[in-house]
Amino acid sequence: MNFHLEEAVEILERTPETLNALLSGLSPGWLESNEGEGTWNPSQVIGHLIEGEKNDWIPRLEMILREGETRPFPPFDRFAHLNESPERTAEEKLAEFKTLRQQSLDKLKTLVDSDTNLEQTGLHPDFGPVKLRELLSTWVVHDFTHITQITRTMAERYRDDVGPWKAYLGVLKKK
């Protein structure tokens, strides 16, 4: 096991700035690119990360601390962000994500003591008992998943443009 709370926070607190550096001010061609039917564009991915801050990570953490395994977490709707109407700009979503993530991290620091709380458990609707440190590790890897998804999606846009170099470009082989 590699999890340490301070190192997990290092990643969680950097993600808004990473996404901002990567995406802020980009042309629609990049922000609206996707990997095909049913896949998300970079702007939609930020919408999904916003949903996570509102309805997944801290709410589940609070349930673990308050209720333990007495009842399962409410399911998280992984498609809720697709119903937004009218859809906000990527810029607006980046700003909201940054604010929400900061609030989440403030709560995390108040709520969790790494000496006493990390082994506490809650009830996942599919998996059964899960530990608080597994939830926090998942939050970190979830950030990495979606940064990866964004860069993979934007790379896909140039799949044909790179010509013969496709053979050398790992990111285009992952389908």
Next chain:
Amino acid sequence: MNFHLEEAVEILERTPETLNALLSGLSPGWLESNEGEGTWNPSQVIGHLIEGEKNDWIPRLEMILREGETRPFPPFDRFAHLNESPERTAEEKLAEFKTLRQQSLDKLKTLVDSDTNLEQTGLHPDFGPVKLRELLSTWVVHDFTHITQITRTMAERYRDDVGPWKAYLGVLKKK
């Protein structure tokens, strides 16, 4: 084909800041993590990107403009950065990459006219004739490849820590 010079530059000019936001100040546990024997840690990936600025992208672009298909590009050593001794800190490498990338983009603006030069060709040692716009597209996708590699590598560090959530995390399924 999706390539437009201005949009390609949008990505190339953002990469140093993206890497800085993602990596600057991280603990050694993250910067030195890798995906197993023979794979690169995030700090080594920056070293590879530095080599590209020095010996790959602009030098090949200049060869296309100056020499066309008269002789092949010198091969690019994809492992040169592993010979650095003593290895610099990630912080030093991030700063050097930022400087070199800015210089590369300044040269790109001076050298390439998107109305006249994009279809010019050079000779790749493995692929044969390649177009300038394919080289530039590859430069962009190469950035995405290595941002993806870094986030995938850091995610790998928590592969066991996430417990049952592994089933939901795309970035951990890519091996």
